[in-house]
Amino acid sequence: AQTVTQSQPEMSVQEAETVTLSCTYDTSESDYYLFWYKQPPSRQMILVIRQEAYKQQNATENRFSVNFQKAAKSFSLKISDSQLGDAAMYFCAYRWDTGNQFYFGTGTSLTVIP
Amino acid sequence: DAMVIQNPRYQVTQFGKPVTLSCSQTLNHNVMYWYQQKSSQAPKLLFHYYDKDFNNEADTPDNFQSRRPNTSFCFLDIRSPGLGDAAMYLCATKTGNNEKLFFGSGTQLSVL
Numbered sequence: 001a002q003t004v005t006q007s008q009p010e011m012s013v014q015e016a017e018t019v020t021l022s023c024t025y026d027t028s029e030s031d032y033y034l035f036w037y038k039q040p041p042s043r044q045m046i047l048v049i050r051q052e053a054y055k056q057q058n059a060t061e062n063r064f065s066v067n068f069q070k071a072a073k074s075f076s077l078k079i080s081d082s083q084l085g086d087a088a089m090y091f092c093a094y095r096w097d098t099g100n101q102f103y104f105g106t107g108t109s110l111t112v113i114p
Numbered sequence: 115d116a117m118v119i120q121n122p123r124y125q126v127t128q129f130g131k132p133v134t135l136s137c138s139q140t141l142n143h144n145v146m147y148w149y150q151q152k153s154s155q156a157p158k159l160l161f162h163y164y165d166k167d168f169n170n171e172a173d174t175p176d177n178f179q180s181r182r183p184n185t186s187f188c189f190l191d192i193r194s195p196g197l198g199d200a201a202m203y204l205c206a207t208k209t210g211n212n213e214k215l216f217f218g219s220g221t222q223l224s225v226l
Contacts, residue, residue, distance in 0.1 A: 044217060045206070102147070107156060
């Protein structure tokens with residue numbers, strides 16, 4: 001079974017600073033996708049960034065980047081120049097290559113301090 | 115503009131009284147999901163459809179069932195809601211060849 005673990009229930013960051021959210025996962029698959037989703041108070045889930053396991057290069061999307069360590073099964077999210085609008089719950093998610101099921105971690109609540 | 119629509123936003127039901135939650139999509143995506151999310155917890159996958167093929171997660175209670183009469187609509191039926199079924203229920207979609215997941219805004223279910 002695939003499991004996704006987020007060990008930081010809560011994190012805080014000063015506005016304009018950088019913060020890193022951690023995620024580890026367990027799988028026996030070699031091909032899969034990893035995602036970070038943001039869930040603001042509205043509860044709408046928003047895709048932040050995704051990473052294909054077969055790609056060694058870390059994905060980046062503007063201020064968001066990941067550190068993907070396949071051997072360690074680690075997938076952390078770095079948010080640079082944090083903004084007040086980044087405050088939300090962040091979920092790490094996994095999907096294996098030939099499946100349709102997405103599995104989520106327990107989330108990290110990020111607070112941005114003005 | 116809305117792509118994945120869940121109605122109602124809030125649903126109140128009584129203990130043991132069947133309730134149906136609905137989800138519709140304008141994206142023509144062939145995969146649809148139902149997730150249950152309790153407060154401060156991860157969204158938990160209940161089931162998903164690939165076209166008309168239904169896939170149940172092994173630990174989804176028998177109390178939960180789903181219907182997908184066509185591509186656009188998907189329903190979640192809770193036959194006899196218990197207090198423990200109070201949660202946010204999220205519908206999501208994706209296309210078969212794209213890994214991006216589109217979520218609705220959810221239905222918050224209360225059981226009295």
